[in-house]
Amino acid sequence: MKSYLRRNAAAAVFLATGLGGASAQQKIDQTTFGTNWVAQAEHGGFYQAVADGTYKKYNLEVKILPGGPQANNRMLLPVGRIDFYMGGNMIQAFSAVQENIPTLVVAAVFQKDPQVFLAHPGQGFDTFLDLKKSNDILVGKEGLASFYQWMKTEFGFKEEQTKPYTFNPAPFITNKKAVQQGYVTSEPHAIEQQAGFKPVVHLLADNGFSTYATTIETRRELVEKNPDLVRRFVEASMIGWYNYLYGDNKAANELIKKDNPEITDDQIAFAIGKMKEYGLVDSGDTIKLGIGAMTDERMKDFFDKMVRAGLFPADLEYKKSYTLQFVNKGIGNELRK
Secondary structure, X not given: OHHHHHHHHHHHHHHHHHHHHHHHHOOOEEEEEEOOOOOOHHHHHHHHHHHOXXXXXXXXXXXXXXXXXXXXXXXXXXXXXOOEEEEEEXXXXXXXXXXXXXXXXXXXXXXXXXXXXXXXXXXXXXXXXXXXXXXXXXXXXXXXXXXXXXXXXXXXXXXXXEEEOOOOOHHHHHOOOOXXXXXXXXXXXXXXXXXXXXXXXXXXXXXXXXXXXXXXXXXXXXXXXXXHHHHHHHHHHHHHHHHHHHOOXXXXXXXXXXXXXXXXXXXXXXXXXXXXXXXXXXXXXXXXXXXXXXXXXXXXXXXXXXXXXXXXXXXXXXXXXXXXXXXXXXXXXXXXX
16 A cells, blocks of 8 residues: 555656646746837837737747837836847947946847938939038937938038938928938838828938847846847747748737827838838848848947947947847748748
């Protein structure tokens, strides 16, 4: 009888251990991803990974916290209120190093920054250098302090040519000699809708502004203490982007519209079309290395340009701003169509 009990007790321990192991494997990690603006198609891959269950397959429950004019999600990352954040471009990441903020870029969704300058057709602004002819270059404060400084050092633009851009297209629309900053996925569509013409579009990335954009940032501490969580979030997000661009994205777009009721199907379709047309997400290194790719060569190239533009000192340890630990593995390449 005692032998029987011992055997059954051992079996019970075995089953409990086995079930415990399975339960541990199925443990769902809850995490929050903060974006830097209101929900839109430019965030589509993240919403796709929620909508189609990709995050769940990676044992993640991801809450997307939209940004906006009244939000500052970036500040929530270093204090631990969120685990992941959608950065703008590498200027912010280099600045974090300069300011000793312990954040780290772990992937780059956009291989090209979507920043553009728009001009009226038929006014002699057919090339990027033609924009130097305008004395009404509408630029916002952030743009003047960042990419316009690069334009000055690389191409000879002058600050005297600029006028404040208030994110109202009316001054550009009424002045045929004006040039306006914008995003290739947004402002050209607004101009077409409001003014009835297609503007000439010059993408800064296609003229040497080599930063990555729409980055994924996290805390350095999380990379060091829980790299598996970071890996799973990055890989699931990249698969989400493949599925958003090349698969059925209807459910993801519904989630975007739920978080941003003001966005229209037409705006979403326009943005997706431009992301594909200009290869913002999937081009260059991503063809082999996969969406999210980053390289040391690209980072150095952009950092050197920002040093020449006077944004950073040459001795800044810019390599502390990113890690290649979680990218360049071709994850999701088979989903490309």
